[in-house]
Amino acid sequence: xxxxxxxxxxxxxxxxxxxxxxxxxxxxxxxxxxxxxxxxxxxxxxxxxxxxxxxxxxxxxxxxxxxxxxxxxxxxxxxxxxxxxxxxxxxxxxxxxxxxxxxxxxxxxxxxxxxxxxxxxxxxxxxxxxxxxxxxxxxxxxxxxxxxxxxxxxxxxxxxxxxxxxxxxxxxxxxxxxxxxxxxxxxxxxxxxxxxxxxxxxxxxxx
Amino acid sequence: xxxxxxxxxxxxxxxxxxxxxxxxxxxxxxxxxxxxxxxxxxxxxxxxxxxxxxxxxxxxxxxxxxxxxxxxxxxxxxxxxxxxxxxxxxxxxxxxxxxxxxxxxxxxxxxxxxxxxx
Numbered sequence: 001x002x003x004x005x006x007x008x009x010x011x012x013x014x015x016x017x018x019x020x021x022x023x024x025x026x027x028x029x030x031x032x033x034x035x036x037x038x039x040x041x042x043x044x045x046x047x048x049x050x051x052x053x054x055x056x057x058x059x060x061x062x063x064x065x066x067x068x069x070x071x072x073x074x075x076x077x078x079x080x081x082x083x084x085x086x087x088x089x090x091x092x093x094x095x096x097x098x099x100x101x102x103x104x105x106x107x108x109x110x111x112x113x114x115x116x117x118x119x120x121x122x123x124x125x126x127x128x129x130x131x132x133x134x135x136x137x138x139x140x141x142x143x144x145x146x147x148x149x150x151x152x153x154x155x156x157x158x159x160x161x162x163x164x165x166x167x168x169x170x171x172x173x174x175x176x177x178x179x180x181x182x183x184x185x186x187x188x189x190x191x192x193x194x195x196x197x198x199x200x201x202x203x204x205x206x207x
Numbered sequence: 208x209x210x211x212x213x214x215x216x217x218x219x220x221x222x223x224x225x226x227x228x229x230x231x232x233x234x235x236x237x238x239x240x241x242x243x244x245x246x247x248x249x250x251x252x253x254x255x256x257x258x259x260x261x262x263x264x265x266x267x268x269x270x271x272x273x274x275x276x277x278x279x280x281x282x283x284x285x286x287x288x289x290x291x292x293x294x295x296x297x298x299x300x301x302x303x304x305x306x307x308x309x310x311x312x313x314x315x316x317x318x319x320x321x322x323x324x325x
Binding site: 004035036053075191193197200 | 273286
């Protein structure tokens with residue numbers, strides 16, 4: 001698997017992270033076509049026009065999706081150790097750091113969203129906008145905007161994800177002091193970043 | 208026809224040799240091939256007969272979307288993160304009748320200074 005040499009291809013830009021939350025179920029994906037985007041896991045299903053880069057960190061997810069993922073025309077990144085030694089030559093890898101943030105690795109923090117944020121910051125993002133980062137179960141039976149359930153809905157995972165983001169936010173000043181993270185997810189339980197209401201954000205976004 | 212070198216930490220790689228055989232190559236091997244192996248297997252092969260650089264070929268082509276913003280549009284934040292609110296330092300109130308105490312003077316020195324002043 002090829003190792004990526006980090007470059008600031010998106011320096012100074014706004015980068016949108018596509019999370020997996022149910023709040024994106026009715027989202028107008030066309031809004032993202034002209035934006036720099038990094039999608040977590042199943043976001044590759046939206047195609048490269050919407051999801052320019054796909055990241056994953058969970059080998060279980062990869063095993064389930066590899067036959068479809070290989071058809072995706074965007075760029076695929078991971079930070080999982082297993083993938084850094086195998087022969088898959090269309091997945092780009094960076095080393096995995098367990099917690100926080102890094103400039104030459106992708107921190108895991110026990111969730112793929114965090115990996116995507118770290119990648120956006122390495123690429124030079126000035127502002128990172130989080131979409132679909134619900135961090136809670138908005139519906140007892142559904143947890144994602146897509147229908148490819150990897151695990152049964154389980155609300156006990158969200159505190160782990162939130163703790164991961166706490167570790168990430170504590171290292172923002174150390175590694176990426178000029179960047180900011182803004183949560184554009186209605187009803188999100190992720191409260192350590194400034195929030196903007198989704199409708200208001202897109203109405204105010206200059207085309 | 209091009210000449211390709213298999214990059215470190217890649218392989219093994221199986222490739223037809225054009226004579227009906229399949230040959231297994233390892234990292235560091237040089238292969239002559241009709242097809243463009245550096246495009247077919249990016250990150251695995253570099254073309255070495257055209258001066259192509261390995262670093263350049265090994266990087267993904269990250270697209271730069273067309274959106275152009277002269278000034279980043281301001282965002283109206285509807286909820287400020289608790290961590291971003293800086294605590295206001297508590298400045299102790301000072302009673303104007305209190306006489307400042309010099310912490311570095313001994314009681315004897317203070318008494319001497321008081322007597323001298325009188």
